[in-house]
Amino acid sequence: MGAKKGRVVSGARPTGRQHLGNYLGAIRNYVALQEDYECIYFVADLHALTTLKDTDKIREWTYEMALDWLAAGIDPEKTILFIQSHTPQVSELHTILSMLTPLGWLTRLPTFKEKVRQQPDNVNYGLVGYPVLMTADIVLYKADTVPVGRDQAPHLELAREIVRRFNYHFGEVLVEPQAKYTDFPKVLGIDGQQKMSKSLNNHIEIAAEPEEIRERVMRMVTDPQRTHRHIPGRPEVCNVFTFHGFFSPDDVEQIEQDCRTARIGCVDCKRLLAQNIADYFAPFRERRAALAAEPDHIWDVLADGARRATAIASQVLAEVKEAIGLPPVR
Ligand code: TRP
Ligand code: SF4
Numbered sequence: 001m002g003a004k005k006g007r008v009v010s011g012a013r014p015t016g017r018q019h020l021g022n023y024l025g026a027i028r029n030y031v032a033l034q035e036d037y038e039c040i041y042f043v044a045d046l047h048a049l050t051t052l053k054d055t056d057k058i059r060e061w062t063y064e065m066a067l068d069w070l071a072a073g074i075d076p077e078k079t080i081l082f083i084q085s086h087t088p089q090v091s092e093l094h095t096i097l098s099m100l101t102p103l104g105w106l107t108r109l110p111t112f113k114e115k116v117r118q119q120p121d122n123v124n125y126g127l128v129g130y131p132v133l134m135t136a137d138i139v140l141y142k143a144d145t146v147p148v149g150r151d152q153a154p155h156l157e158l159a160r161e162i163v164r165r166f167n168y169h170f171g172e173v174l175v176e177p178q179a180k181y182t183d184f185p186k187v188l189g190i191d192g193q194q195k196m197s198k199s200l201n202n203h204i205e206i207a208a209e210p211e212e213i214r215e216r217v218m219r220m221v222t223d224p225q226r227t228h229r230h231i232p233g234r235p236e237v238c239n240v241f242t243f244h245g246f247f248s249p250d251d252v253e254q255i256e257q258d259c260r261t262a263r264i265g266c267v268d269c270k271r272l273l274a275q276n277i278a279d280y281f282a283p284f285r286e287r288r289a290a291l292a293a294e295p296d297h298i299w300d301v302l303a304d305g306a307r308r309a310t311a312i313a314s315q316v317l318a319e320v321k322e323a324i325g326l327p328p329v330r
Helices: 020-033 055-072 089-098 103-107 110-118 125-139 150-170 210-218 239-247 252-260 266-280 282-292 295-324
Strands: 007-012 038-043 080-083 145-148 178-181
Touching: 007 020, 007 125, 020 038, 020 055, 020 145, 038 055, 038 295, 055 080, 055 282, 055 295, 080 295, 089 125, 089 295, 103 125, 103 150, 110 125, 110 150, 125 150, 145 150, 150 178, 150 295, 210 266, 239 252, 239 266, 252 266, 266 282, 282 295
Parallel strands: 007 038, 007 145, 038 080, 145 178
Antiparallel strands: none
């Protein structure tokens, strides 16, 4: 892996086919980071268990997500890509770190409070410990850099505190991770109101065929004041325009002018966006189709990633146990 800037670890819960929000907020950064960092990416299947609603989907969603990541340019030659539960050392480290984590640190977290609001009938032990498992994910590989969305900031802060506490008690074994925020800008769904998400069904899949992209883009909410074709629009409040910023770099200035002067209508503006998104992801769709033709290959890549991840994980876990003074196996 050569002389790189450091080691990156990041993961995401399996959500199946990825959408534009996943792509702009995470995947393209994952891909770019491979150049300068030693990268370890995983599908956080254990983290998905904080709710047992969709467990029957985990396998399929893991596969679909890994497929999208690989087609988007995650390169298993450079990067370790694996499934969280395939390195059981993470669960062991989680147990150890949980003993170092005051309960108050966890119940105070805004992310935890939000979950309690969302699922008051299922405030399980694992939900409270979610950020401890996340800490284990990171420190198990001595990662120094963690690309995440801003919503994860409290978790990263907690991870750092746990590391400091561990190192204070048992010596400088673990590495304090730094967050690298990647979710700028916030990607809204086609409703133009809420963050793009599969559960809200306001998303556009990156693997969607051009017809489907067009169909979804045409439903996008635009500047609400532009109720007639002749009324000028305000690109700065229009989500369609935000997407042009990403996918229409050559046209974006013209669109801005034409929108403000009502020279372009929203229908044409959306048609252009749909075309540009479809074109942008054309090479992706081709790579994805080639990969999807051999599902076994995806599982092999993930298995190889698990072997490489486990090699690092078992070594770090052994160091942790020794530092604490757990009796060695004879
Ligand atoms: N908690 C993260 C999320 O919900 C996913 C995650 C789990 C993660 N373990 C991680 C991210 C380790 C970065 C590093 O998005
Ligand atoms: Fe939005 Fe385009 Fe309509 Fe302007 S013309 S309001 S940028 S969709």
